[in-house]
Each structure stands twice: as structure tokens, then as C-alpha cells.
Amino acid sequence: MVWFCAAAALRLLEWTPGSALLLNALVLAVTIPASAPFRREAIDRKDIKRTAYDLPLRAGAAALVVAVVTTASHRIGSFASGTLAVFPIVIGTFVVILHLHAGGKAAGAVLAHAQPPLIGLCLGFLAVHYLAEPVGVWWSFAAGLAVTMAWSGILWAVRRAWPRLA
Numbered sequence: 001m002v003w004f005c006a007a008a009a010l011r012l013l014e015w016t017p018g019s020a021l022l023l024n025a026l027v028l029a030v031t032i033p034a035s036a037p038f039r040r041e042a043i044d045r046k047d048i049k050r051t052a053y054d055l056p057l058r059a060g061a062a063a064l065v066v067a068v069v070t071t072a073s074h075r076i077g078s079f080a081s082g083t084l085a086v087f088p089i090v091i092g093t094f095v096v097i098l099h100l101h102a103g104g105k106a107a108g109a110v111l112a113h114a115q116p117p118l119i120g121l122c123l124g125f126l127a128v129h130y131l132a133e134p135v136g137v138w139w140s141f142a143a144g145l146a147v148t149m150a151w152s153g154i155l156w157a158v159r160r161a162w163p164r165l166a
Helices: 002-010 017-034 054-086 089-102 104-114 117-135 137-165
Strands: none
Touching (some): 054 089, 089 104
């Protein structure tokens, strides 16, 4: 419900790339530090119960949600189907399954670790937006992916180097 209310409120604004970037910066500036304690949680691998059907269950759950949204889109309208389409379906199904098998601490740690890479995703989308016309759609997609991967690579390198820097 919160997702739909936030999406409805955000539709009232006239968005520009700069205002969208500012909103993302503000939200991530609050949520990344707020989730820092969860990133420090460590779960021992042997405490995680794995089953052969975890991956197929996750894929099936995500596919089911996508199929339901796609099938219902002509009845629920463009706003509802668009809002459901961008809802984090894959990570949501992953977290539900992870929570069942590893507990809340592990699920919280996964969600906390997923936030810093969102900065790169935002910058990648910005690259696609600005490059689509001058270089074409496919090259802008490639550039957006490169920006996102570069940001994730920087995060990975900083995380690996951090103990040596401290």
C-alpha cells in the first residue's frame, strides 16, 4: 500500500532528470546510513537451509507476478500496471525465500547490501536518458550498463580495500 501511495504522490510532480536525481540522492542519503547496521550482520553459511527447489521457486514466483500484472494490465489501468511492473518483483521473491530459509537477519543484510549499488543504477539510467538520442538506443543501453557495472566495481574494490585502509 505504501508503494502505491508513494507512486501516486510522485505522479503529481513534473519530473526532470535533475529532480529525479535529487530525489534519489535524498532517499539514498537517508536509507544507506540507516541500513548500515544490517550490512554488518554476518550469517554463517551452514546456518542457511538450502533446498533444490529454491531457485525454481524464486523464478516461478517472479514469473507468476509478472504474468499476473501483464494479464491484468488492461483491467487495472496503466498507472497500476506500471507501478506493479517497477515494484521490485525479483528481489521481493528472493527475500521471501531467503527469510524462510535463513531468517530475518540474512534478509535484512541482503536488502541493506542492495542499496549502495542503486546509486550506480540511477547514474546508469541517467546515462541512457542523455545518450539515447545522440548515440542511439542500443549504445545508450551499453553505456548505462557500463556505468552501473563500473559503480559496482568501485564498490567492490573499496570494500575489499577497506580493511587495509583502516
